[in-house]
Amino acid sequence: METLFTTVIALIPRLLDGAVTTVAITLLTxxxxxxxxxxxxxxxxxxxxxVAAAAVVYVELFRGTSLLVQLFFMFYVLPLIGIELSPWTTGIATLALNFGSYGSEIVRGALLAVPRGQIEAALVLHMPPSQVLRRVLLPQALPAMLPPFGNQLVELVKATSLLSLITISDLAFVGNALAQTTGRVTMVYVLLLLIYFAIAYTLTLAVRALERRYGAGATVAGAR
Amino acid sequence: MPTAPDAPRFTPPLNALKLTGIRKTFGGTTILSGFSLDVPEGQRLALIGGSGSGKTTVLRLIAGLERPDAGEIELFGRQLPYRRFAGRLVPDDPPEARELRRPIGMVFQHFNLFQHLTALENVIEAPIHVLGQPPAEARRAALALLDSVGLADLADRYPRQLSGGQQQRVAIVRALALKPRVLLFDEVTASLDPEKVAEVLAVIRRLAADDRVTMIIVTHEMGFAREVADRVVFMQRGVIVEDAPATAFFAAPQDPRSRAFLNLAS
Known part of the structure; x- marks a missing residue:
């Protein structure tokens, strides 16, 4: 048990370095x-x-292809045509484009779910379309977007592990390296799972707090 | 025969609204086929008829919430442009069109108060953000209006914290805050509990005493129409069956269909 404990102690700092990278990528993306x-x-x-057609092309392109292949394409193919980006820029840009495409459907659905009567009320008050959107639709649609966005955020944490394949020393990259150099395969991967869970669960709790404050549930709680 | 340029011209009394040859179909069902109606300024017109008679469609066309397939709508002598409904979210609406429609206000059957705003915020939203009134002035005016309908104490409540009758009074005040010259009421008591109907009708009754505002009231409340309106237009299947002064209409409806309707409604 003595050795088990010391191994864990020895592994933790390196893994935490990787965890910081994973969290940083998540929060930047x-x-x-x-x-x-x-x-x-x-x-x-x-x-x-x-404009609508361009959005459809973007969304379907990034939803319809593999995130891993998108990463490889950006990392290995773009330099061939003269576009050199750092691994971090490549990683964050690809993740953002990929998750943005899924997220756009959340935004669209939430906007369409605002009752038609709200728009009509705004129109008969002579609001211009931009104001209807900004002052009537978005404030009512945003609370409905929070739970699915929270889901996406947890997915994003897990997806960052793919960036280890384009040389970024994130949690998965560090874990892999440690498993190979120390031979403590079981131990390393158990710790890896626990750290990913801790990150994801912390973010889940943060989103729940936001939901309580601004979400659809908050409006119900304030009812008679 | 040419007249001298400085000769006095005959100017007909100004119509607040003039609808000419309006046609409207929804998915193959014809709602209005060549509907025409003149509404003189200051008139209180009750538009009555069974469901599906097209009366609500007439209001929505005037408010610009529907686009006629054919025909013209004039507001104080100026032809209203139509909104473009190409998109699925908010119709495209050029500033000139909004400017022309500005004298029109509308109150809905289901109130349609902005759910994320308090009663007061609902009322001041358009004065501040459409008319550009200073917030302090808009608040003062809104509180006075809310007070006039007995809701000053509830100004900071959200719509879901108000009863139907209270919500509808806020909605009326919200429309009034823009000082409309034409007010459209679309079945404003139809989704209220019976005991709440009176408080909303009392507010409209008070408004009707001011004859500078033209009102078109779509309603099922025959007693109310009789009391407030000075003209009744009875519609069936998209056409006007009877158009008469309110007293005459309720005393002795001429058309057998009007008589049948009144017998059913009372």
Missing amino acids: APVAALLALIAGLARLSHVKA
């Missing part, structure tokens, strides 16, 4: 992905056919 989701989700509902 999430806002970019959310922004892309919002833009693409709105674009799909645009009056301008070309």
Whole structure:
């Protein structure tokens, strides 16, 4: 038991380094992905056919292909045509584009779920379309987006492990390396699972807190 | 025969609204086929008829919430442009069109208060963000209006914390805050509990006493129509069956269909 304990102690700092990278990538990617989701989700509902069509192409392209292949494409093929990006930029951009495409459907669905009467009320108050969107639709659609976005965030944490394949020393990369150099395969992967779970669960709790504050449930709690 | 340019011209009394040859079909069902109606300024017109008679469609067309397949709508002598409904979310609406429609206000059967805003915020939203009124001034005016319908104490409640009758009074105040010259009421008591109907009708009755505002009231409340309206238009299947002064209509409806309707409704 003595040795088990010391091995764990020896592994933890290196794994935590990897965990910090994983969390950093997640937190840098999430806002970019959310922004892309919002833009693409709105674009799909645009009056301008070309804008809506561009959004469809983007969403279907990134939803319909493998994230791993997208990563490899960005990492290995783009340099061939003269676009050199750092592994971090490549990783974050690819993850954001991929998750933004899924997120856009969440945005679109939440906007379409706002009752038609809310839009009509805004129209007979002579609001311009941009204001209807900004002041009536989005404030009511955002709470409905929170739970599915929370889901996406947890998915994102797990998806960052793929970046270990493009040389980023994230948690999965560090774990793999440690398993091979120390031979403590079971131990390393158990710790890896526990750390991923801890990160994901912390984010889940954070999103729940947001939901309690702003979510659809908050409005029910305030009812008579 | 040419007239001298400075000769006095005959100006007909101004129509608040003039609908000419309106046609509207929904998915193959014809709701209105060549509907025409003139509404003089200040008139209180009750638009009555069974469900499916097209009366709500007439209101929605005037408000710009539906687009006619053919025909023209004039507001104070100016032809209203139609909204473009190409998109699925918010119709495309050029600023000139909104400007022309600005004298129109509408109150809905289901209130449609903004769920994320308090009663007061619902009322001041358009004065501040559409008319550009200073917030303090808009609040003062809104509180005075809410007070006039007995809701000053509930200004900070959200719609879900209000009864149906209270929500509908807020919705009326919200429309009034933009000082409309034409008010459209679409079955505003139809989704209220019977005991709440009176409080909403009392508010409209008070509004009707002000004859500068033109009102078109779609309603099933015959007693109310008789009391408030000075003209009744009875519709069936998209056409006007009878158009008469309210007193005459309720005393002795001319068309057998009107008589049948009134017998059923009372």
